Amino acid sequence: MTAYIIRRLLLMIPTLFTIMVINFFIIQVAPGGPVEQVLANLAGIGDAMTERVTRTAGGEIVAQDSGGDRTSKYRGAQGLDPAFIRELEQQFGFDRPLHVRFVLMMKQYLVFDFGESYYRDRKVIDLVLDKMPVSISLGLWTTLLVYLISIPLGVAKAARDGTRFDVWTSVVVFVGYAIPGFLFAIFLLILFASGNPFDWFPLARLTSENWNELSWAGRIADYFWHLTLPVVAMTIGGFAGLAMLTKNSFLDQINQQYVLTARAKGLTERRVLYGHVFRNAMLIVIAGFPGAFIGILFTGSLFIEIIFSLDGLGLLGFEAALNRDYPVMFGALYFFSLLGLLMNLVGDLMYMVIDPRIDFETREV
Secondary structure, eight states: OHHHHHHHHHHHHHHHHHHHHHHHHHHHHSSSOHHHHHHHHHHOHHHHHHSEEEEOTTOOEEEEOTTOOEEESSTTOTTSOHHHHHHHHHHHTTTSOHHHHHHHHHHHHHTTOOOBOTTTOSBHHHHHHHHHHHHHHHHHHHHHHHHHHHHHHHHHHHHTTTSHHHHHHHHHHHHHHHSOHHHHHHHHHHHHSSSSSOOOSOSSOSSOTTGGGSOHHHHHHHHHHHHHHHHHHHHHTTHHHHHHHHHHHHHHHHTSHHHHHHHHTTOOHHHHIIIIIHHHHHHHHHHTHHHHHHHHHHHSOHHHHHHTTOOOHHHHHHHHHHHTOHHHHHHHHHHHHHHHHHHHHHHHHHHHHHOTTOOGGGOOO
């Protein structure tokens, strides 16, 4: 077990490095970087659109003014002092070669120093920690509800395979799978928070403005009151796949020889199902909990945060990509990639917790 964990941890180093290299160089060569963002704001969108762009023999993009003179490699830079452009490059660190910037960035990331945001005047780690409660709230409660709904539903569908119950619940599952969660979110918002016809839940925010003045019981009630609609929307859009996985896993185990043997010994169907089949069938489902939580936490909440005006990690990453806020983009990518790799390891180790017969020492990474 220890040797396996060490091998997996060592394997994370080149994996994380490859992720950062690919994303760093793709984003760096994409047009519209931080310098261009500042220049566009200074020169105006109209001026930026009137310039002509050419490429040198080496592939470098340069801008030309209306007279055709080469002025800068940045769009929207015509008419500006070259010294000012150099100051902007130094401010954003673009006065260094590309590979040097990457090495310096990775050295800082090794000690979890993600720098400061270009536009928010705050450290990246502070921004992430500030937005984390919203995303953790959405991800944690959604994942718990998805599992609490999907596992019993999947077991019931497997036990009643081919019956009317299985058919009708399959219709519900396929509808939930086919309709995106953000459409459910808009429907719930219009139906239960707009006052037409109901006004039962708040439109925005994770807590009320007077949250600090409430008692502890009032704070808990207010917290779940605000979470109800976004969590329900994400749960409806996320339970279908896990329900079908649970059903198929149970059906696969039910057809195994040991189940036929247990039935031949006279055991009740309930004893066979929950005493023998359940542990084996739940292995892949429960072991995937860490990965499912990470997936819901960081990839499934962007539209939900926008619709319900929740300021979480999804919205932070989206705004950072629009503004080319590289420290936030790369810092969040590094942190969440590392967390995802660790959660994959935790998921593998949960196999052993659920079924001690699994021996990681005999497995190859």
